[in-house]
Amino acid sequence: MTVLITGTSRGIGAGLAAAYRARGDEVVGTTREGDWPLDVTNPASHAALAQQLSGRPIDLLVCNAGVYLDKAETLDGGFAAELWADTFAANVTGVFLTIQSLLPNLKSANAARVAIISSTMASSERAPGGSYIYRASKAAVLNLGRNLATDLAGQGIAVGIYHPGWVVTDMGGAAADISIDEAVSGLVARFDDLNVNKTGVFETWDGRPHAY
Numbered sequence: 001m002t003v004l005i006t007g008t009s010r011g012i013g014a015g016l017a018a019a020y021r022a023r024g025d026e027v028v029g030t031t032r033e034g035d036w037p038l039d040v041t042n043p044a045s046h047a048a049l050a051q052q053l054s055g056r057p058i059d060l061l062v063c064n065a066g067v068y069l070d071k072a073e074t075l076d077g078g079f080a081a082e083l084w085a086d087t088f089a090a091n092v093t094g095v096f097l098t099i100q101s102l103l104p105n106l107k108s109a110n111a112a113r114v115a116i117i118s119s120t121m122a123s124s125e126r127a128p129g130g131s132y133i134y135r136a137s138k139a140a141v142l143n144l145g146r147n148l149a150t151d152l153a154g155q156g157i158a159v160g161i162y163h164p165g166w167v168v169t170d171m172g173g174a175a176a177d178i179s180i181d182e183a184v185s186g187l188v189a190r191f192d193d194l195n196v197n198k199t200g201v202f203e204t205w206d207g208r209p210h211a212y
Contacts, residue, residue: 001020001025001026001059001060002025002026002027002028002056002057002058002059002060002109003020003025003026003027003028003058003059003060003061003062004027004028004029004030004053004058004060004061004062004102004105005017005020005027005028005029005030005062005064006030006038006040006062006063006064006065006094006098007030007031007040007064007065007066008029008030008031008064009031009032009034011180012064012117012164012180012183012184012187013029013062013064013065014029014180015180015181015183015184016062016064016184016187016188017029018184019184019185019188020188028053028058030049030065036049036052037049038065038098040065040090040094040095040097040098041086041089041090041093041094043097046097046098046100046101047101049101049102050101050102050104050105053102053105054104055108056105056108057105057106057108057109057110057112058102058105058106058109058112059109059110059111059112059113060112060113060114060115060191061098061099061102061105061106061112061113061114061115062115062117062191063094063095063098063099063114063115063116063117064117065090065094065098066090066091066094066117066137067086067087067090067091068087068131068134069083069086069087069133069134070083070087070131070132070133070134071131071134073131073132073133079132079133083133084133084136087133087134087137088133088136088137088140091134091137091138091140091141092137092140092141092144095116095141095144095145096144099114099148106157107155107157110156111156111157111158111195111196112156112157112158113157113158113159113160113191113194113195114145114148114152114157114158114159114160115159115160115161115162115187115190115191115194116141116142116144116145116159116160116161116162117162117164118138118141118142118145118161118162118163118202119134119138119163119164120163120166120204120210121134121135121138121139122135122138122139122141122142122161122163122202123139123210123211123212124139124212125211125212126211141161142161142202142212145159145160145161145200145202146159146161146200146202149199149200150200152199153196153199156196157196158194158195158196158198158199159199159200160190160191160194160198160199160200160201160202160203161200161201161202161203162187162190162202162203162204162205163202163203163204163205163210164183164186164187164205165177165178165182165183165186165204165205165206166178178205182205183205186204186205186206186207187205189207190203190205190207193207
């Protein structure tokens with residue numbers, strides 16, 4: 001199986017890449033610099049990667065790359081417009097461009113799958129306030145994934161959206177609930193279970209349906 005994972009320089013992306021390599025899968029791990037360079041905010045970078053991978057089937061595409069730029073912002077004077085633009089460019093547009101540019105590779109695989117890393121912070125039912133930009137971007141990519149699931153089902157491509165847990169990473173911080181290894185183990189199991197009959201799911205890393 002060939003797995004392409006965006007954002008593999010550290011954290012969950014690096015953990016997923018290591019897990020798939022350990023079980024013998026072929027991994028294409030993208031970073032801003034490296035063997036498979038990709039800046040998810042740059043359309044030209046997407047075009048270049050698609051050219052590199054032309055004719056190569058991708059069985060599983062994991063859209064993991066993302067940013068959390070407004071963690072320390074306050075409502076009084078914070079959340080500048082450029083933070084909105086930069087966050088949505090990475091967390092939403094970047095995911096769409098990744099899937100769109102690699103669609104020929106997914107179509108050439110047998111029962112391809114797309115896994116989008118969103119967050120519990122995407123949920124409209126759970127709205128504790130704060131982190132407005134990040135929450136809005138993750139809600140947007142959840143909506144994107146659900147609609148792509150509808151459009152790609154007829155082509156045999158399944159799409160799932162996942163909350164990876166609150167993970168001890170640079171983004172999650174040291175006080176988070178679970179380790180990278182725990183998150184990765186759960187996510188790999190979720191991705192293995194994804195198929196067109198389950199397309200459009202929003203699930204937690206440990207297999208629970210997530211509130212929208």
